Amino acid sequence: MKMGKMTDRTALSVRDMVVTFDEYVALDKVSVDVATGESFGIVGESGSGKSTLLRAVAGLNRFEEGTLTVDGRNYKSHGRTKEFYRTVQMVFQDPYGSLHPRQTVDRLLLEPLVIHGFDNIDARIARALDEVGLGAGFRFRYSHQLSGGQRQRIAIARALILEPKILLLDEPTSALDASIQAEILNLLEQARKDRNLTFVMVSHDLGVISHMCERVAVMKNGQIVETVPVEALEKRAFSADYTRQLLVASEGFRRG
Amino acid sequence: MSGPLLTVDDLRVTFPTRTGEVQAVRGVSFTLGRERLGIVGESGSGKSQTGRAIMGLTPGHAKITASKLEFDGIDLLRVTPKQRRNLRGKRIGMILQDPKYSLNPVMTIGKQIIETLLAHEKLSRSQARNRALEMLEAVQIRDPERVFGLYPNEVSGGMGQRVMIAMMLICGPEMLIADEPTSALDVTVQLDVLSILDKLVAERGMGLVFISHDLRLVSSFCDRVIVMYAGRIVEELPSADLAQAKHPYTQGLLNCLPTIGTDRHPLPVLERKAEWLA
Numbered sequence: 264m265k266m267g268k269m270t271d272r273t274a275l276s277v278r279d280m281v282v283t284f285d286e287y288v289a290l291d292k293v294s295v296d297v298a299t300g301e302s303f304g305i306v307g308e309s310g311s312g313k314s315t316l317l318r319a320v321a322g323l324n325r326f327e328e329g330t331l332t333v334d335g336r337n338y339k340s341h342g343r344t345k346e347f348y349r350t351v352q353m354v355f356q357d358p359y360g361s362l363h364p365r366q367t368v369d370r371l372l373l374e375p376l377v378i379h380g381f382d383n384i385d386a387r388i389a390r391a392l393d394e395v396g397l398g399a400g401f402r403f404r405y406s407h408q409l410s411g412g413q414r415q416r417i418a419i420a421r422a423l424i425l426e427p428k429i430l431l432l433d434e435p436t437s438a439l440d441a442s443i444q445a446e447i448l449n450l451l452e453q454a455r456k457d458r459n460l461t462f463v464m465v466s467h468d469l470g471v472i473s474h475m476c477e478r479v480a481v482m483k484n485g486q487i488v489e490t491v492p493v494e495a496l497e498k499r500a501f502s503a504d505y506t507r508q509l510l511v512a513s514e515g516f517r518r519g
Numbered sequence: 520m521s522g523p524l525l526t527v528d529d530l531r532v533t534f535p536t537r538t539g540e541v542q543a544v545r546g547v548s549f550t551l552g553r554e555r556l557g558i559v560g561e562s563g564s565g566k567s568q569t570g571r572a573i574m575g576l577t578p579g580h581a582k583i584t585a586s587k588l589e590f591d592g593i594d595l596l597r598v599t600p601k602q603r604r605n606l607r608g609k610r611i612g613m614i615l616q617d618p619k620y621s622l623n624p625v626m627t628i629g630k631q632i633i634e635t636l637l638a639h640e641k642l643s644r645s646q647a648r649n650r651a652l653e654m655l656e657a658v659q660i661r662d663p664e665r666v667f668g669l670y671p672n673e674v675s676g677g678m679g680q681r682v683m684i685a686m687m688l689i690c691g692p693e694m695l696i697a698d699e700p701t702s703a704l705d706v707t708v709q710l711d712v713l714s715i716l717d718k719l720v721a722e723r724g725m726g727l728v729f730i731s732h733d734l735r736l737v738s739s740f741c742d743r744v745i746v747m748y749a750g751r752i753v754e755e756l757p758s759a760d761l762a763q764a765k766h767p768y769t770q771g772l773l774n775c776l777p778t779i780g781t782d783r784h785p786l787p788v789l790e791r792k793a794e795w796l797a
Contacts, residue, residue, distance in 0.1 A: 308705045308708070309675075440561045440732045441561075441772065441775055441776055442732075442771065442789040444775070445776075445777075445786040445788050445789070448777065452784060452785060453785070467705055469779060470777045473778075473779045474777030474783075475777075496780075497780040508707060509707065512706040512707045512710050515736055515739045516709075516713045516739040516740050517739065518717060
């Protein structure tokens with residue numbers, strides 16, 4: 264794909280995006296192109312700007328410079344249309360913090376449907392719960408009555424219930440146990456296959472990214488160090504030293 | 520060394536609830552010498568409650584029973600609260616998961632470390648200060664004088680966890696319980712913190728209980744691994760023999776991690792069989 268040229272195969276395109284918080288430059292001219300149906304990963308340590316990038320796309324942060332094109336439409340620094348959120352939904356890192364503590368699962372799933380004027384609400388909620396592997400028994404529970412993995416399933420159901428085309432995933436499994444992580448990753452992969460979704464997934468775990476994604480961007484200090492296909496990780500066919508550091512870290516502790 | 524440092528025999532921790540008793544730990548037995556022992560399991564497997572029972576941090580309404588719970592010949596089930604306090608911090612230390620929540624937010628880092636020290640040793644203010652600064656240096660904090668005067672919210676997670684290690688090791692404990700010490704940290708920082716911990720544990724000849732849900736991490740760090748499921752030990756094996764793990768739960772924990780260079784879609788998921796509860 265040529266830089267700067269939009270094709271109808273591009274789901275999401277970010278050009279020279281700059282985000283600053285007061286004096287601090289969190290994103291420094293970042294450009295990313297994600298094709299329709301692709302699964303795109305972003306790795307980096309805390310403070311590298313990977314979450315900021317997702318949040319700026321979702322309209323949760325403003326951006327000072329640059330352009331954002333989603334599904335063929337341009338969006339400004341702030342303000343997103345309803346149509347945008349029909350196309351793009353987000354799943355957050357902490358399942359304990361991203362569900363309303365005083366709403367039942369039913370209410371949590373109802374709200375997006377009402378906002379976007381969907382019909383067949385009852386059937387849609389039941390289907391959404393089924394799809395994430397939670398039966399009708401979970402429908403009238405509060406989030407404190409659910410485990411971390413179950414909460415993350417609800418968060419995924421809430422994102423999928425609007426039938427979006429693009430899912431932004433901000434460390435969806437880093438707050439979960441290894442065994443629960445496998446279940447959630449499988450669920451996400453199945454949903455992507457069934458609905459032909461586009462994923463943009465942020466993680467600090469190269470193992471997770473290489474399992475889930477086709478291409479990966481490595482971020483450091485608000486910039487993209489390099490973008491490589493995930494096969495390059497296995498073959499060590501990358502150039503940045505920082506990528507190597509992350510790879511060593513992901514292989515675990517070695518004495519000496 | 521004559522006997523083991525810590526002996527745990529048939530430890531049970533029970534929480535009374537409105538719907539009956541919940542057994543978090545159901546008959547756990549192991550011994551610890553001056554070695555590194557890992558305890559692995561999912562959330563709710565009882566691994567943290569095992570560590571807390573040894574440390575004496577179980578909530579008051581819970582019931583602890585054991586046929587033996589001994590630290591260096593001291594019966595931990597019969598000690599008075601005062602004796603407990605003398606052990607805690609002085610001879611047994613504990614590192615918790617998240618420095619954001621486990622350090623006192625309204626006290627400078629230096630003051631917190633000195634508080635631990637003065638609770639157990641008679642020292643002058645300036646002696647205590649020097650000891651604290653030495654300890655901060657030992658956990659590879661570059662500018663100890665500056666960090667000494669900072670509040671916990673002014674340091675990063677990795678730095679906070681080093682402070683925690685410094686605080687726990689300053690009285691020179693013989694045993695250290697580390698409950699998910701690096702789970703809240705970034706991958707790149709995890710290795711730094713682990714190597715500091717590794718070095719200090721080896722230098723000082725401490726016994727270490729390392730609690731985590733990450734089986735690979737634990738096996739690369741410890742000499743011996745205990746795998747827990749639903750409050751029981753399902754398997755115990757030397758870290759080197761991890762590949763030969765027999766219990767399907769242990770194998771499941773090993774297999775469910777996505778790794779670079781393997782192509783497994785979907786990932787194998789842990790089975791949880793009712794008969795493992797027996």
